[in-house]
Amino acid sequence: MGMQCPDIQEGVIQQIEVNGVHMGLLQLGRHEDLYIEQPTVVFIHGFTGCATSWGPLLKHLAEQGMHIISLEMLGHGRSSVPEDPQRYAMEYCQEDILAALRALEVPAGKAILVGYSMGGRIALYTALSGYFRALLLESTSPGLPSHEEREQRRRSDEALANCIEDYGIEAFVNYWERRPIFASQVKLPVRVRAALRQQRLRNSTRGLANSLRGVGTGSQPAIHDRLGTITVPVLLLSGEEDQKFCAIARDMVERFPQARHHIIPGAGHTMHLEKPEVFEHLVRTFCCSVP
16 A cells, blocks of 8 residues: 555545555545535646645635545555556556546536646546546646657656665655756745655655656657547646746647636746645636536
């Protein structure tokens, strides 16, 4: 099993068995009265994250009447840590997410899917199933367009996975926090940065290494040409200071039948922590506007 992620929300992180593995999940705001109509919003965290990585956002949305489900992908949180890297692959991610939602009695066409970074890539691929009523993507890519780029990135992901196994979690987190893509996180309050670091340190070496090998950007199928098949409303969110993903989103928004791209000023890659009030407003407004 993966390491337990600290429960910083109201609610208990549970495990659900799907397709021969366990997935951690946090569920908030569900009404037992089936006649009460409430938006169901499913969240997928980023690499090194867990079900509670979204800060106070999930609790706030639940308090406003939404049914919140935050899932943990393999190798993270309380989810299983398979030995075979292929079990982490994108196709299995899709199957596991859909199986979990069916087990939670969330029917097709009911839920809005939200994903951040790695979780955004997983959410985007999973949305190809047609199971969701809308899609919200934070700092997300549809993959690398060429075989050469994917192979180069796959080798880079494999090298990093080996380093995680050879040098341990703390050395990896020290490296990860210094990456330029997270430079804007230095503006976070000290307590938020400390909590984020501690959450990252709770990961397992095998879980993160195999996640990189199985569902890293180098292993992800490129789906640029399939985005037009996602006909539900889509909202793409980018941070103004994250120019790489702003450019990716500008390209992506043109490929969906109905999509909008919003850039959050003064934010980088992790908008839900860097600009939590703005991010929450955009998520709430989008979810409440979806027919």
